[in-house]
Amino acid sequence: MLYVSTRNHGEKVTASQAILKGLADDGGLFVPEQIPKLDVPVSQLADMAYQETAYEVMKLFFTDFTETELKKCIQNAYDAKFDTEEIAPLKKAGDAYFLELFHGATIAFKDMALSILPHLMIAAARKNQVEREIVILTATSGDTGKAALAGFADVEGTKIIVFYPKDGVSPIQQKQMVTQKGDNTFVVGINGNFDQAQTGVKEMFSDQALAKEMAAAGYQFSSANSINIGRLVPQIVYYVYAYAKLIHSGGLSDGEPMNVVVPTGNFGNILAAFYAKNMGLPIGKLICASNENKVLYDFFTTGTYDRNREFVLTSSPSMDILISSNLERLIYRITGDNAEQNLAFMKSLQEKGRYEITDSMQRQLSDFYGNYASEEETGAAIQRIYAESNYIIDTHTAVAAAVYKKYREETGDHTKTVIASTASPYKFTRSVMAAIDGNYGSKPDFGLVDELESLSGVKVPKAIEEIRTAPVRHKAVCEVDKMQAVVKEFLGVQ
Numbered sequence: 001m002l003y004v005s006t007r008n009h010g011e012k013v014t015a016s017q018a019i020l021k022g023l024a025d026d027g028g029l030f031v032p033e034q035i036p037k038l039d040v041p042v043s044q045l046a047d048m049a050y051q052e053t054a055y056e057v058m059k060l061f062f063t064d065f066t067e068t069e070l071k072k073c074i075q076n077a078y079d080a081k082f083d084t085e086e087i088a089p090l091k092k093a094g095d096a097y098f099l100e101l102f103h104g105a106t107i108a109f110k111d112m113a114l115s116i117l118p119h120l121m122i123a124a125a126r127k128n129q130v131e132r133e134i135v136i137l138t139a140t141s142g143d144t145g146k147a148a149l150a151g152f153a154d155v156e157g158t159k160i161i162v163f164y165p166k167d168g169v170s171p172i173q174q175k176q177m178v179t180q181k182g183d184n185t186f187v188v189g190i191n192g193n194f195d196q197a198q199t200g201v202k203e204m205f206s207d208q209a210l211a212k213e214m215a216a217a218g219y220q221f222s223s224a225n226s227i228n229i230g231r232l233v234p235q236i237v238y239y240v241y242a243y244a245k246l247i248h249s250g251g252l253s254d255g256e257p258m259n260v261v262v263p264t265g266n267f268g269n270i271l272a273a274f275y276a277k278n279m280g281l282p283i284g285k286l287i288c289a290s291n292e293n294k295v296l297y298d299f300f301t302t303g304t305y306d307r308n309r310e311f312v313l314t315s316s317p318s319m320d321i322l323i324s325s326n327l328e329r330l331i332y333r334i335t336g337d338n339a340e341q342n343l344a345f346m347k348s349l350q351e352k353g354r355y356e357i358t359d360s361m362q363r364q365l366s367d368f369y370g371n372y373a374s375e376e377e378t379g380a381a382i383q384r385i386y387a388e389s390n391y392i393i394d395t396h397t398a399v400a401a402a403v404y405k406k407y408r409e410e411t412g413d414h415t416k417t418v419i420a421s422t423a424s425p426y427k428f429t430r431s432v433m434a435a436i437d438g439n440y441g442s443k444p445d446f447g448l449v450d451e452l453e454s455l456s457g458v459k460v461p462k463a464i465e466e467i468r469t470a471p472v473r474h475k476a477v478c479e480v481d482k483m484q485a486v487v488k489e490f491l492g493v494q
């Protein structure tokens, strides 16, 4: 299986090369030449552990990895870092199943892919005779940075440097990052916003002189960004796993369709569900849930993608996005894998901030349903599900639950449905508690954590317990124009 860029078919690379590169040289995203079909029957998957399911999915995409290499990556990723052997448990509440993707080290769904990416990268580096140490550079608005730090901490042959806006993340997110352990981890607050952090990192990636200096010192930059195919493929696994578990428990009968609802930002998670469907998994509708940054809702309803609008700060910050990078892979697909046509759309997005797809492309989107939830509807979903089922969900998952309610009311479709539950409510305690009862507002963060524990009956996760008392290990702060100097200093490059 080879991978091509969504913008040009000239370059074909292996899976391991695609993982190492992250982005194609032409700025496109790597996609497999064809989407492979699952080659084990669901009845057999039904009895498999998460790790076994992971192997059955990943072996079809990462074909230049040996069985031993791939299984080792999987064992190193999905181990006791997760607080349940099920890795991704399903909880029924009301009229849906919640697929809890937040049992990893940082209690958000980014762990599902970022706990395996470092191992895939190291195996890929060996395979391609990369001798230099890999330095992961990341800018984060909160969740990705911590999940990448946790994934790469103490992984031999790697270092990771994370930049975050010093005054632009939640107190819990900041504490999670600055207490990160691991001798190969570096965390820096910048006196600037997320966009400036992101721009600074992008400049370092494209700086050829810097790359040469790094190479001479034995280093090479790489990215843990969500467009890396090494993050997308591991996300397909849990949709296959969820379906198989519902077969196992009798919640579904073999072949019966399952709808999925995904709270969406960069379009990575829902794209993985789309790939799962194309692999032959009986998924019915792919329900794309947005918050008030509803670019995707507008896209699905009108066929026009338009980022020219006000950016709204919401209580589901990981979905506050106006350019959903992974959507490019879907656009490419519905052009009939036409790189040239896709490139024209992406150019238009870059130059005008918008593009309009053709009618025939739009007809191929019938598997998708898009809608959005306002802040009020999001809070109401948290409150309703707590009142009805005594189950507390986070703000991102609540966006999905609110959209699912609209979908049912609009369509009357009662197909069994799985909602991707992307963060623990403990990660967004303040907003969650405020939704349940407005009177919680004035308490300090950790006081609210204890309240949440007594309301939900769910034990405070280790990830939160640890940061209560963990010492701060990273105190570095820098100006935006000093990011490169800081990287050199960390790496001892003069």
Ligand SMILES: *Cc1c(COP(=O)(O)O)cnc(C)c1O
Binding pocket: 108, 109, 110, 143, 226, 263, 264, 265, 266, 267, 268, 269, 270, 318, 319, 396, 422, 423
């Ligand atoms: C990143 C994130 C999302 C959005 O996922 P995408 O793959 O970017 O669409 C949703 N919820 C949480 C909690 C996240 O961290």
